[in-house]
Amino acid sequence: MASAEQVSASRLAPPPRRRRGRRAPLRSWRLRDQILFVLTWTAGIALCAVLTAVLVFFAVQGIEYLRPSLLVTHPSASVTQSGSGGFLDAIEGTVLLGAIGLLIAVPVGVVTAVWVVEFGRPRWLGRIVESTVEIIAGTPDIVIAIFGLAFFQLGFFSFLSFREPGGAFGRSFLTAGVMMSFLAIPAIYTATRNGLLATPRQMREASYALGKTRIATIRRVVLPAVRRDIATGSTLGLARIIGDTAIVILLLGATLRLQSAGSFGFLSGTGSTLTSYIFNNSPAGDGNAPQKAYAAAAILLLLVVGLNWAVGRVGRIGGPPLHQPSRRLGA
Amino acid sequence: MSSEREMTDSEPDTEAWKNESLPIDKLDFEAELMAIAPEQTNTSVRHARAPATTVERLRVEDVSVFYGGTPAVKGVSLSIHKGEVLALIGPSGCGKTTLLRTLNRLTELTHNASHSGQILLDGDDTHELVDTELRARVSMVFQQPNPFPMSIFDNVAFALREQSRRRPRRRELEPLVNQALQRAGLYEEVRGDLDRSALRLSGGQQQRLCIARAIAQEPEILLMDEPCSALDPRSTSVIEDLILQLREDLAIVIVTHNLQQARRIADRVAFMYLGDLVELGDTEQIFTAPRDEQTREYIAGVFG
Numbered sequence: 001m002a003s004a005e006q007v008s009a010s011r012l013a014p015p016p017r018r019r020r021g022r023r024a025p026l027r028s029w030r031l032r033d034q035i036l037f038v039l040t041w042t043a044g045i046a047l048c049a050v051l052t053a054v055l056v057f058f059a060v061q062g063i064e065y066l067r068p069s070l071l072v073t074h075p076s077a078s079v080t081q082s083g084s085g086g087f088l089d090a091i092e093g094t095v096l097l098g099a100i101g102l103l104i105a106v107p108v109g110v111v112t113a114v115w116v117v118e119f120g121r122p123r124w125l126g127r128i129v130e131s132t133v134e135i136i137a138g139t140p141d142i143v144i145a146i147f148g149l150a151f152f153q154l155g156f157f158s159f160l161s162f163r164e165p166g167g168a169f170g171r172s173f174l175t176a177g178v179m180m181s182f183l184a185i186p187a188i189y190t191a192t193r194n195g196l197l198a199t200p201r202q203m204r205e206a207s208y209a210l211g212k213t214r215i216a217t218i219r220r221v222v223l224p225a226v227r228r229d230i231a232t233g234s235t236l237g238l239a240r241i242i243g244d245t246a247i248v249i250l251l252l253g254a255t256l257r258l259q260s261a262g263s264f265g266f267l268s269g270t271g272s273t274l275t276s277y278i279f280n281n282s283p284a285g286d287g288n289a290p291q292k293a294y295a296a297a298a299i300l301l302l303l304v305v306g307l308n309w310a311v312g313r314v315g316r317i318g319g320p321p322l323h324q325p326s327r328r329l330g331a
Numbered sequence: 332m333s334s335e336r337e338m339t340d341s342e343p344d345t346e347a348w349k350n351e352s353l354p355i356d357k358l359d360f361e362a363e364l365m366a367i368a369p370e371q372t373n374t375s376v377r378h379a380r381a382p383a384t385t386v387e388r389l390r391v392e393d394v395s396v397f398y399g400g401t402p403a404v405k406g407v408s409l410s411i412h413k414g415e416v417l418a419l420i421g422p423s424g425c426g427k428t429t430l431l432r433t434l435n436r437l438t439e440l441t442h443n444a445s446h447s448g449q450i451l452l453d454g455d456d457t458h459e460l461v462d463t464e465l466r467a468r469v470s471m472v473f474q475q476p477n478p479f480p481m482s483i484f485d486n487v488a489f490a491l492r493e494q495s496r497r498r499p500r501r502r503e504l505e506p507l508v509n510q511a512l513q514r515a516g517l518y519e520e521v522r523g524d525l526d527r528s529a530l531r532l533s534g535g536q537q538q539r540l541c542i543a544r545a546i547a548q549e550p551e552i553l554l555m556d557e558p559c560s561a562l563d564p565r566s567t568s569v570i571e572d573l574i575l576q577l578r579e580d581l582a583i584v585i586v587t588h589n590l591q592q593a594r595r596i597a598d599r600v601a602f603m604y605l606g607d608l609v610e611l612g613d614t615e616q617i618f619t620a621p622r623d624e625q626t627r628e629y630i631a632g633v634f635g
Contacts, residue, residue, distance in 0.1 A: 200477065
């Protein structure tokens, strides 16, 4: 076994340092290959440069304008910069909306993926579900937002916000969270589906061969095997939610502070997120306080970068990858 | 994982079938041979290592398996006894894996598979048994080690945890898990560290874990589909020793491409070719005095 192999290897001299053999020089390549080679490097480096520029810009802006007090004080309407407070409510709104969105999107995305991959019959229904998710993924958020507004302004949904003459107000954390989940569902669905497809058939068969039913196999073997994919998809979906502006402006009211309303308190009330805060304080918005917008943008960027880092971490926790490539030992 | 292997192993060699035109009388002859095969083995000198008593566990009666319209196994009859190792040998695409997977109804998972004939487990038609119950009694170890992505303990306990009933506590399962790991010869290597991920084990250890998992619920029959073909020689010999020990309590059916392995561990050997059971006999007889010309040529390496 492997341990025995390691023992015998350690008795031998240490392996020599890796040396690269001679390779064909770039000059000898065909012209087309040379051009493509240079292009790929240029494109890669250019992309990194743009990203670095964005990060450096906001790091500088953040250091210049970000004050700890901004993170913990409520915003208020004021003509002076010193009087308009911080963006505590925006941070709370971002966290709350992300939580509501994921709470809806994770079960829906995972269950849909499981159905499509594990059952998916009748075939035509499976195909419809597949393309529906693709269409949702490609729909601009503003379209989702305005559909959501029209939908939730129906009187029937007044419990999610509050009743108004002629229907419901339609804007609240709950209604915005529901529409936000549509941004996260495709990411969660795709990651889960790919994980399920990459789960070897042998793993399922091993479970069947031990006398387990299909449902037990999915619940106890297949789903645990893709929990990392679910986590990855959720993190990507969360990044989409916290980065979205259109739904916040149309469906969350983009009010300066969290305002409770209706039957569920602040959940059925309005509020703002970092994105809408940035929008309102940018030169294009009402607030016109670019310094605060930059500070909020730095925080938002930090969140997104942190989430991306988390995606990478999630991919590594708990041992080797679950869809390990087949391990062939010896003969 | 490897679709290549699936094509060569689990699926019948359709091209070969199209080219093959078996004369009717040949088929009849083989049916005759198959019918008398079990009796022959009873009268012939049994393998020295085999226990004296033989309780018939599984009886396969005239079983044919088709993928779509293509036959993969053609009218095979044989029986499997407690305390013996039966090896199925034959070239790729000869139907031995298909036959093995039919024994615990895993072929039902293939959409276009159908079959005729009867398989009796202790006298009961396996198709009358609930599939989960059958597979708990006729367990299987696969070619590629396929541990679940969970801890070593959970892998072995997986089979023991009843579905839809109260989940047994870890304390209750521990002795059973330890016992299964001991029987599979893995306990000494992993004890004290049962919560480690099973994927961190070496290939040979993973395969022994799969065996522990398969025997944890005390099956009557253990099916093994080339359990050593993905392993190094050292792991292979560990598993072969293990098979010889497990034989005491169960009946083992093993598919193998490795003739030497069949000779080392099997009590009886069945040679299959193009879906037919060509010859079934005592291991020594098959390897030293095969009755059938095809068997002799296969053993001698004329084709493979």
